[in-house]
Amino acid sequence: MRIAMIGTGYVGLVSGICFSDFGHDVVCVDKDPAKIEQLNAGHVPIFEPGLEALMTKNVAAGRLSFTLDLASAMKGADAVFIAVGTPTRRGDGHADLRYVYAAAEEVAHLIEDYTVVVTKSTVPVGTNRQVKQIIRKANKAALFDVASNPEFLREGAAIDDFMRPDRVVVGVQNERAADVMAEIYRPLFLRDFPIVTTDLESAEMIKYAANAFLATKITFINEIAALCEKVGADVKEVSKGMGLDGRIGNRFLHAGPGYGGSCFPKDTKALARIGQEHAVPMQITETVIKVNEEIKRGMIEKLLTLCDGSFNGKTIAVLGVTFKPNTDDMRDAPSLTIVPALVGAGAKVIVTDPQGNHEGETLLPGVVWAEDAYKAVQKADLCVLLTEWNEFRALDLNRIARRMNTPRFADLRNVYSEKDLKRAGFESYAFVGR
Template sequence: MKIAMVGSGYVGLVSGACFADFGHEVVCIDKDPAKIESLRAGVMPIYEPGLAELVGSNVKAGRLSFTTDLAEGIAGAAAIFIAVGTPSRRGDGHADLSYVYAVAEEIGQNLKNDAVVVTKSTVPVGTGDEVERILKEANLPVRIAVASNPEFLREGAAIGDFKHPDRIVVGTDDDWARQVMSEVYRPLFLNKSPLLFTSRRSSELIKYAANAFLAVKITFINEMADLCEKVGADVQDVSRGIGMDGRIGSKFLHAGPGYGGSCFPKDTLALLKTAEDYEAPTRIVEAVVKVNDSRKRAMGRKVIEALGGIDAARGKKVAMLGLTFKPNTDDMRDSPSIAIAMALADAGVNVAAYDPEGMELAKPLMPEVAMQPNAYAAIEGADAVVIVTEWDAFRALDLDKVRKLAKAPVLVDLRNIYDPAEVRAKGFAYSSVGRA
């Protein structure tokens, strides 16, 4: 089957490469000529483990290609996926659907064969209805159906998530569209991956509801971590204790500096705006957004306290290890490190930082931070070392070397990746999240 993937960003590129690996013929389409030329040359626009190899092998096999010409790309495609960005709209927080609708209009101007048009982008409820209206107004002499197929890819583990999904959600009431989408996902369905068909609006809401619920879990355990610090409990024990309950589950119960990234911040905000529009307010999600925003800045204050307080902190140096919102990605969008660095800079603290993949994208977002070539270069002369992102490279630092290089043996572990007793035995003043 030929598949067209309009948009070659994170979702489009990973999905397109995986579909090609299943044996489909896939054309990834993007308006950015530089991006397409880079992809043709084997240079990835994002960092995702295994992606370059997956793209390269399928290009070599002739199953995956790239073009800027939408008309050429969608010609003969049985399924056309829309996988363009839906960022938060400036001013009101609604999802910006201008890119989605622009693609729908261009499809309407160029489609010459029967096809199912699929919204892969994360879109608010009712977006598929508008895409369908745009395509109907084009009065094309071909058969068209519009379906929703949200993605559930974790950055840093996207290929595995695509090939071994918890579920595949397809929203459509059209029998023909169901047949086409069943064929698209047949390789996964044969491996017993659950294929859930719903109405289109239910499918659109599932994505937002899932991300909002995960954001609730993260924020909940972060608040429990604050309480643990006050009462002398250990949040990791609390997390394990509640996570062993099958009704709750252990995932997303790791205390830290708050959530960030490309999904949770914008999707929770978009869900709030949709709920407001339909006069069905989501008070829990509203509280989660506020608590998470304030938590990031609070982590900066936690570091300042470890330096001896606001007066003592001025002029001191902090080494920040990790800048991306999570490991195994170069994504800096809404990363807690941004708010933490800003809080430190506002307090007159000098910040040096290292991240294995995110520094190029971090530079324009953090002009006050001095980027370093490695972790130990950042640590040299520091009055405190702060672990912000739990990259594997930071899990086994040579603590003797750290103590020798640092000006003061102070370690602030915002991801709880070290054992407090072991670190303190090395002579460090150690603080973490939710542990006495």
């Protein structure tokens, strides 16, 4: 199969590289000349474990290339994937579809033979039909079908998620498009990974329903954690006891500082908006959005208590600013709520993150960057573990405590035990839900 992939962000790049690894001929396109230049020089512009090596292998095999020119990418393509961003639209929470529609318009003029136009971006119900109309309007003679193929990969584990998915979802309107999609995903089909083939609307809905459900699960345990703190229960024990129930499952039951990232915040908002537009309010999702904001703010209160009621003049070390480990993505990360609150209240904030400084330097003004955790905590009054990178999971706590002005620790990911912290000499500490 020949595939054109529009967008070389987290999803487009991973999908394009993995499709080429399946044996397909893939040309990835982006509008950003700097990204294409970097890719052509053999470097991936994002941090995703294993991605650069997989790219190098497939470029060398002649199956993968990168260009700014969509026309050349679409020459002879069986399918063109739209994997551009769908951020939250300012003001109303709706998914901003302008990049998807602009890509559809460009595609329309370049279709020669039969092509399946596949939307991989997360888009509200009805978008694929809209894409179809845009193409039809711009090119009456075009021979094409549309397909919805939402992506479920997680940043930080993207290659494995793409290569070994829980399922692949494909929404189509006819068998011809279904056959092309089946051929593209044949290597997975052969290895018995389930492929859910459905209509366009259901495919679009599956993605939002799945993300809203996961955001709900996280928020549920975060709310339970807040109650655990008041009643003297330990949320880690509670999660364990709950998660062993097969109907509940133990994943996404780790209490923390609130969900963030490039998907959950924007997709929950978009689902709430879709519900409002159809007069079926998504009350659970709307509450989840609200509670998640409160959870994030609750973390600031927790830190304030550790700082004796005032951040002013305190030195606070923050370990980890990306929304989760193994990614450089900072979109809607809890750090973007917590760190500015500390800076704004007069604290000197020293941050360290194995990959976050590239974006963080613009997104977190007023902080000082340190090379590692030990440098960050030098003379600090409080150390906050915000993202559980491996580097921060096995800290020499004695060394951390010794370097600090007042050894206090806020473990917002519940990595350490009370015993660990006490033994290391921390005079006060806090967890989430314990």
